[in-house]
Amino acid sequence: MTSEPPYPDVGRADFPALEARVLDRWAAEGTFRASVEARPEEDEFVFYDGPPFANGLPHAGNLLTGYVKDIVPRYQTMRGHRVDRRFGWDCHGLPAEMEVERELDVSGRAAITDYGIDRFNDRCRESVLRYTGEWEKTVTRQARWVDFTNDYKTMDPSYMESVMWAFKQLWEKGLIYEAFRVMPYSWGAETPLSNFEIRLDDATRPRQDPAITVAFDLEPRTDDPGPMRLLAWTTTPWTLPSNLAVGVGPDVDYALRRDPDGFVYVLGAAAQERYETQLAGTENLGVVKGAELVERSYQPLFDFFADRTDAFRVLGADWVNAAEGTGVVHMAPGFGEEDQVLCEANGIPIGGVVPVDDRGRFTEDIPEWAGVNVFEANPQIISTLAEAGRLIRHDSYEHNYPHCWRTDTPIIYKAISSWYVRVTDLKEQLLANNQTINWVPDHVRDGRFGMWLEGARDWSISRNRFWGSPIPVWRSDDDQYPRTDVYGSLDEIEADFGVRPDDLHRPTIDALTRPNPDDPTGRSTMRRVPEVLDCWFESGAMPFAQVHYPFENKEWFDDHFPADFIVEYINQTRGWFYTLHVLA
Structure with a gap:
């Protein structure tokens, strides 16, 4: 006698096929769009979706955050709120340019x-939209509801005009300035980077470099031992x-150790143990305070800039101490942030002592190593110092x-002209606003994000590149008749130049020139500065630029800013x- 099975045989479930049928039904019935439109416009839950770079395929991290970006808006929709979910694309910047450089086999600004x-930027425009279809297919397949039809792109003229407006707003508030200072510089991309860019993901990681100790000979004095x-x-x-100075700690004790040849080595007293081998056989002559060494002169290691009086x-x-190294710091103000500050405070400007080109190679100012990448030149420089007994x-x-x-x-640190936002002037406001954010997990507020804000520095927003929103600044090309114009809209550009550009990219925007109104001779011309904006400035402008604020949707944005929800990886x-x- 056979027993009946307790349940019918339905075979194995084909979950991918079930999912496909659900997706097909949603598409056929317009379920997502209906779920949005069925909720009242006056009861919106605002969600900001971070724009990915469109010239690459989605990866696991995009999918992971994508699920959260889907779950929370669905939940809020179920609670009766209207939740628009507009997808966006980050189109400008190094990701697109690096891809096109590889495709064209061209490298470097020259x-x-x-x-x-014009041809290069046309290729960038094509490149950034190459994978939009794959993105839509992948995001849809993970059952995420998002509006691809009404997407925004950071390269759209409307978006770029809002970015231009934001720049001028900062300018008029005195929060934009240009400076020649040492900053992180990518010789691979031939552009400066902001301080937060060198801390993204694993950008800062272990590396081995040569560490050398060199001798600077002080100019003799009669009472020297x-x-x-x-x-x-x-x-x-x-x-x-490029050395122009050395630094010591005024309150630091420095040991005097005389070798059998009569040379007296000066180093931090606390560093002597680390140099036990090198100091073997020397006579201890006691210590002096660093203050006794200040303003003494020394002989340059190299004669490249020996004419600097x-x-x-x-x-x-x-800030100099003997906890690491020797307690004596070599200073090249053209390549060190602290070096520049200290040297300039003591009447030693950088001047022309930045002998490294855009590609990280020594210039003709350093003839022995001209054209050699600075890292590749290290062994040769060390060898030369060894031969000189230094x-x-x-x-x-x-x-x-x-x-x-x-x-x-x-990266290297290099003095370069760049445009900055005075973030330091906004620090207290940034910290106060951070306290109003509901962070999940909550320790991020005063931990990772709060501490980052505490140490925030002025933000370098210009890039010496091609594919990006232009810095909307025009200057006179004759210093005898200085003038600077900053534009915040297409209307303002049209009023001054007589044309209304439909493309704000280079070189179209660079071609807009006009006579300098402040030059009575009529010979000077107003020309745009060559830099473009950091693409992070554009993505930071997303809340208002995606709706072409303030040129359109002003009332809506004013009533719906800031967002109710945003999520990205840590x-x-x-x-x-x-x-x-x-930018908020």
Whole structure:
């Protein structure tokens, strides 16, 4: 006797097929659109969807955050709120340019200019939309409801006009300025980077560099116990040809150690144990305070800039100590942020001492290594110092070092002209606004994000590139008749130039020139500055630029800003969340 099965045999479930049928039904019946339109416009739950770069395929991280971006709006829809979910595309910046450079086999600003900025940007425009179909297919397949039909793109003229408006708003508030200062520089991408870009993901990671100790010979004084040699430690030997000063801690004790040849080595007393081998056989002559060394002169290591009469002095700096290295710091103000500040405060400007080109190679100012990448020049520089008897010690040093987030090349710090937002002027407002945000998890507010805001620095927003929103600044090309014009709308451009451009990209925007109204001779011309905006500035403008504020939808935006919900992965606390917060 056979027993009947307790339940009918329905076979194995084909879950992918079931999912496909659900998706087909949603598409056929317009379920997503109906779920939005069935809710009242006066009861909106506002969600900001961060724009991905459209010239790459979606990855696991996009899918993970995508589920959260779907679940919360669905839940709010079920509670009766209207939740528009507009997809967006981050179109500008290094991701697109690097892709096109590889495709065209051109690299560097000079090669791109020779190829043609117009042709290069046309290729970028094509590249950024290459994978939109794959994105829509993947996002739809994961059952996420999102509006691709009414998407926004950061390269749309309407979006770019709102970005232009934001720049002018900051300018009129005195929050935009231009400065020549040392900042992170990607020689792989040939552009400066902002401080938060070098902290994205694993951009800062372990790297081995040479660590060398070199001797600077002090100019002799009659009361010296012998020829004095300051020992300085550095992990950037390539900056030594540009040395203009050395720093000591005024309150730090410095040991005097005389070798059998009569040379007196000067280094931090606390560093002597680390240099036990090098100091073997030397006589201990006691200690002096760093303040006694300040303003003494020394002989340059190299003669490249030996004609500088204001340089090659010992400077006092409270931040110098002997906890690492020798307690003596070599300073190249063209390649170090603290070096620049200290040197300029002591009457040693950078001047022309930045002998590294856009591609990270020494210029003709350093003829021995002209055309050589600075990192590749390190061994040659070390060898030259050894031959000259200036190399005291040579080690290998592993430390966390920043890399370009797009080219993966180690960055350098280099003095360059750039445009900045005075974030430091906004710091208290940023901190106060952060307290009103409902962070999940809540420790991010005063932890990762709050501490980042505490240390926020002025934001470099200009890039020496091609494919991006133009910095809307025009200047006179004759310093005798200075004038600066900043534009915040197409109407303003049309009023001054007599044309209304339908493309705000280079080189179209660069071609807009006009006579300088302040020049009675009529010979000077107003020309746009060459830089474009950091693409993070554009993505930070997303809340208002996506709706072409303030030119359209002004009342809606004023009533619906800020958003009710936003979600991204944790490192966006130093990326998109940060730029949203600043531009808000």
